[in-house]
Amino acid sequence: MPGRVVIVGTGIAGAAAAQTLRKDGFDGEVVMIGADRRPPYRRTMLTKDLLSGRVDADRIPLRSADAWQTMPVEIRTGTWAADLDPVGRSITTEDVSISTEDGSITTEDVGTGARATLDYDALLLATGGRARRLDPPGGPAWPGVLHVRDAEDALALRSRIGEAVGAPGPRGRLVIVGAGLIGCEVAAVAAAAGVAVTLLEAGPRPLAGTVPEAVSEMLADLHAGHGVTIETGVQVTGVVGETDSDTSGKGVSVVQAADGRKWTAGVVVGAVGMIPATELAQSAGLDVADGILVDEYCATSAPGVYAAGDAARFPDPFTGGTCRIEHWNHGQAHGAAAARAILGNGRPYREVPWCWTHQYGVNLQIAGTPQAADEWRTDGDLGAREFLSVGFAAGQEVAAVAAGRPKELRAARARIGEHLTWSGAPAAAR
Ligand code: NAD
Numbered sequence: 001m002p003g004r005v006v007i008v009g010t011g012i013a014g015a016a017a018a019q020t021l022r023k024d025g026f027d028g029e030v031v032m033i034g035a036d037r038r039p040p041y042r043r044t045m046l047t048k049d050l051l052s053g054r055v056d057a058d059r060i061p062l063r064s065a066d067a068w069q070t071m072p073v074e075i076r077t078g079t080w081a082a083d084l085d086p087v088g089r090s091i092t093t094e095d096v097s098i099s100t101e102d103g104s105i106t107t108e109d110v111g112t113g114a115r116a117t118l119d120y121d122a123l124l125l126a127t128g129g130r131a132r133r134l135d136p137p138g139g140p141a142w143p144g145v146l147h148v149r150d151a152e153d154a155l156a157l158r159s160r161i162g163e164a165v166g167a168p169g170p171r172g173r174l175v176i177v178g179a180g181l182i183g184c185e186v187a188a189v190a191a192a193a194g195v196a197v198t199l200l201e202a203g204p205r206p207l208a209g210t211v212p213e214a215v216s217e218m219l220a221d222l223h224a225g226h227g228v229t230i231e232t233g234v235q236v237t238g239v240v241g242e243t244d245s246d247t248s249g250k251g252v253s254v255v256q257a258a259d260g261r262k263w264t265a266g267v268v269v270g271a272v273g274m275i276p277a278t279e280l281a282q283s284a285g286l287d288v289a290d291g292i293l294v295d296e297y298c299a300t301s302a303p304g305v306y307a308a309g310d311a312a313r314f315p316d317p318f319t320g321g322t323c324r325i326e327h328w329n330h331g332q333a334h335g336a337a338a339a340r341a342i343l344g345n346g347r348p349y350r351e352v353p354w355c356w357t358h359q360y361g362v363n364l365q366i367a368g369t370p371q372a373a374d375e376w377r378t379d380g381d382l383g384a385r386e387f388l389s390v391g392f393a394a395g396q397e398v399a400a401v402a403a404g405r406p407k408e409l410r411a412a413r414a415r416i417g418e419h420l421t422w423s424g425a426p427a428a429a430r
Contacts, residue, residue, distance in 0.1 A: 002121030002304075003028045005342060008081045008280065009126035010034030012043065012328055013309025015062055016335030017124050017342075018073045024343055031118065033079040035096050038151060039108040040075075044328050046154040047185040048358050053158060054190065057151055072201060081127075082115065086302035090119045122342045125292055125300070126335055129326070134177055134236065134270030137280040142242035144253035145268045147183055157186070160267045164195045170252045171266035172196055177236050177255070179206035181357055183271035183289065183322075184219065188359040191226040198263055200234040200255070201222065209364060212389050214377040221362055222385075234261070239268055262323045265380035274326060276311040289313065290322040296348035298338035308338040317350040317420045318369055318398065327355035352417045354409075365406065367413040368399035380405065388412065 005021060008033055018030050029375075032040075041060040049055040068075055076093070083092040093112030120324045131147035146157050164172050174190045176183045179201035191197045199206070205216040206223070220230050235258035242252050242264065255263045278288045287293040287301040291313030298306045298314070309331040316323040333351045340346050354367035362385045373391025380387030388408045391399035396419050400412035 001026070001028065001344070002342060004120055005030050005122045005124065006118055006120040007032040007126055008034070008091070009124075009128055009309070009311075010036050010038075010040045010075065010077065011126060011128045011309060012040070012062075013128070013312075013333035013335035013338070014124065014126035015040035015330045017126060017308065017339040018071070020336040020339035021343065022071045022073065024340065024345065024358065026339075026343055028121070030073045031076065032216055033076040033081060033093055035078065035080045036150060037078050037096075039063075039065065039077055041151060043150075046151060047148060047182055048189065050151065051148075051153045051158050051161070051186065052189045053162075057155065060151060062326060080113070081280050084123070084280050084305075086284050086286070086305055088119075088302060089121065089123070090117050091123065092117055102174045121304065123305045124298075124307065124335075124338050125281055125311060126309045126331075126338075127280060127292075127307075127311045129274040129276040129310045131270070132273040134239070134268075134272055142239035142268075144251055144255075145239055145270050147270045148186065149274070157267070157269065161190050161193055163193055164190075164266050165193055167266060170264035173198065173257050173263075173265040174267045175200060175253075175263045175265040176269045177234075178271035178273070179203075179230060179232075180271060180273065181207070181210070181355075183269070184223070184359055185207070185357060186269055186271060187223060187228050188226070191223070192227050192360065193349070195267075197228045198265070199230045200236060200257070201227055201230065201232045202235055205233055206230060206232075209366070209371045211370060212373070212378075212391065214376070214378060214382055215364070215389060215401055218382045218385070219359070219364075222362060226360055231261075235259075274310065274315075276324065278311060281305075281307065281311075290393065291322075293322070296350075297341040297346040298334065298349065299341065306338045306342060309335040314349060318372065319344050319349075325353050327353060329354055350417070350420055352413050352420070354413055362403055364401065364403050365408060365409045366399075366401050368397075368416045369393075370399040370401065372398045 040062040058341040072119040078096045080096045084092045094115050131149040135142040173196045175198045177200050179199045183242045187197045187199050237258050238256045253268045276291045281292040282288045291308040293313050294307050294312050310326045313322045313324045337349045356365045372393045375392045386404035388405045390403040
């Protein structure tokens with residue numbers, strides 16, 4: 001049994017791992033480090049409750065400071081894992097001095113703080129990821145574009161939405177690029193607050209690949225009913241700043257599309273996916289390919305080093321290939337699985353993924369691998385937002401999407417799990 005487990009990352013995968021270590025009786029040291037200045041919090045609340053103002057930031061922590069201390073789990077916030085030495089089993093940490101007014105961390109904050117070395121017996125990389133930026137990498141940042149990944153981002157957007165409410169002309173408008181889960185949830189919150197929202201999506205429909213076409217249409221109707229304009233097939237090529245001379249002089253952004261169309265807005269949100277944080281693993285020589293490669297026990301290619309959550313690419317028990325999943329519930333389950341593996345009680349990871357989204361009072365649950373489905377069968381009434389759609393691939397249930405039918409969704413998820421045949425896909429090299 002290891003003496004000290006170090007967890008890099010204070011998101012849900014890291015937090016679930018720490019809790020599982022204690023729950024399963026580990027009595028060595030558990031140290032979690034994270035660049036975030038906050039201890040673990042509920043990221044699921046960011047684009048729903050926190051953004052809408054239904055709750056404040058004091059309501060988002062996963063556990064109280066006392067609860068972590070009692071376990072005990074030592075949490076070092078504002079701490080960056082700068083280097084990993086997998087042979088010597090140590091990491092070099094660096095204090096992050098946050099330079100931005102809103103407390104968010106930029107790359108300029110890294111490289112200047114005090115450094116320290118932390119030895120480990122087992123290391124879990126639960127490093128998550130960052131928002132994929134709308135502007136092309138390496139070029140200048142597009143003006144006025146916000147992205148949402150952490151609590152500080154959500155609070156900044158909340159205040160910008162507040163400023164847009166009732167503002168005249170383009171300053172009262174919000175353009176969101178990307179109609180995925182973040183884009184749709186932000187649109188719902190902003191529209192409910194009374195802001196004029198336009199949702200621009202490169203694909204053919206909102207949440208394409210995540211829900212069947214009929215459910216996309218239902219969602220599009222729901223948004224339209226709340227005044228949101230959805231434009232699909234839009235390739236955004238640039239965002240430029242324009243001064244709104246009628247007002248206090250605050251900037252207005254012009255979003256430009258490949259086909260020449262333009263939209264002006266006081267607030268622009270880029271919601272175009274995330275990028276896994278693999279730099280630490282990669283610079284240490286671990287196997288990385290759009291995620292830190294792990295086997296079915298969350299073990300990376302370096303002895304004693306594990307990875308879990310958004311940042312980890314693991315064997316997919318459905319396809320026999322590999323996959324990376326970015327949902328809260330997966331982070332929770334994968335982090336717990338890594339902790340059990342660290343304690344020598346691991347079993348192959350084969351959870352059926354699921355997530356939920358909440359928009360205008362409608363709770364949509366999604367399970368399995370929707371993008372694999374070649375046929376969908378729906379029972380219920382989409383218009384009444386009370387239905388279960390089951391997705392099949394070659395006649396086998398692989399996904400389910402439901403609103404107002406939580407029990408049936410759970411049952412479908414269990415059936416999908418029964419169908420999973422562990423293919424014995426080759427594990428990542430240990
Ligand atoms: P996403 O992958 O869900 O959606 C991104 C969307 O942006 C896609 O529809 C894509 O077609 C579109 N897009 C990409 N590039 C574009 C471009 N240049 N112009 C226009 N559209 C473009 O990503 P997200 O919504 O940013 O969310 C990030 C991650 O956070 C996802 O993994 C998501 O699952 C997760 N998340 C989950 C929940 C939930 O479970 N309820 C909520 C929020 C976020």
